[in-house]
Ligand SMILES: [Zn+2]
């Protein structure tokens with residue numbers, strides 16, 4: 001043993017991170033959004049997203065490999081194939097609603113998702129709160145504690161190569177330039193940083209250390225999150241401390257929905273590496289509840305309706 005040898009440790013494992021290893025690519029989120037809207041054929045994805053053919057091919061292959069979708073003949077006896085969602089993909093529904101709700105609630109970006117989600121139970125356009133199923137109250141970031149399961153799991157696989165800067169990825173497609181939520185979900189470090197800051201304010205080096213990220217990457221993502229008005233910077237003594245702004249709170253259900261999905265699909269049957277515990281004492285299991293009629297929402301009771309005229 002050589003004590004001077006630097007110990008290489010990865011970031012602490014979290015369900016959010018495991019889920020984002022499947023999802024954290026801006027095109028992947030946009031493809032999933034179209035899949036949820038009923039797009040099935042290669043040419044239709046290409047048209048809807050204005051995505052280069054090769055890029056689309058690679059992303060669809062990735063989603064098939066991750067068992068998010070599968071290819072099937074468009075009709076019996078036909079050679080033409082399309083892409084169908086698996087239960088694993090459909091189980092991301094709450095995250096998709098969270099993206100839509102976030103954009104509805106943030107003026108100037110609602111037109112980016114030009115369709116309504118209608119709750120068939122009451123016939124109203126979706127308006128919903130993310131509520132704890134145990135105590136029935138709306139979940140806020142201040143009422144959730146993250147508990148690491150013991151022994152603590154450290155992510156051993158190397159991080160995929162991270163772009164030093166994260167700005168061009170989704171905005172390469174001008175139609176998606178305003179799709180803030182998908183663009184954020186498409187970038188792993190942005191989500192990990194936000195998730196961490198929801199737990200408590202931190203200074204830059206603490207963030208870099210806690211997430212095993214390079215300071216350059218942390219700096220770039222903090223700037224991006226500040227540009228989006230989600231976090232703020234405050235001098236505390238000699239240090240700049242970062243904390244979430246109220247506008248970011250609408251983003252919290254999205255992170256939790258993705259972490260929950262990671263619990264269900266990304267831990268290979270093992271206990272999740274971290275637990276979210278609600279102030280009511282229960283392990284948090286939250287769902288959306290309709291603001292109009294109070295019913296819990298499910299995919300079967302929601303319909304997507306194009307926004308006409
Ligand atoms: Zn509760």
Ligand SMILES: [Zn+2]
Nearest residue numbers: 119122290293
């Ligand atoms: Zn309703």
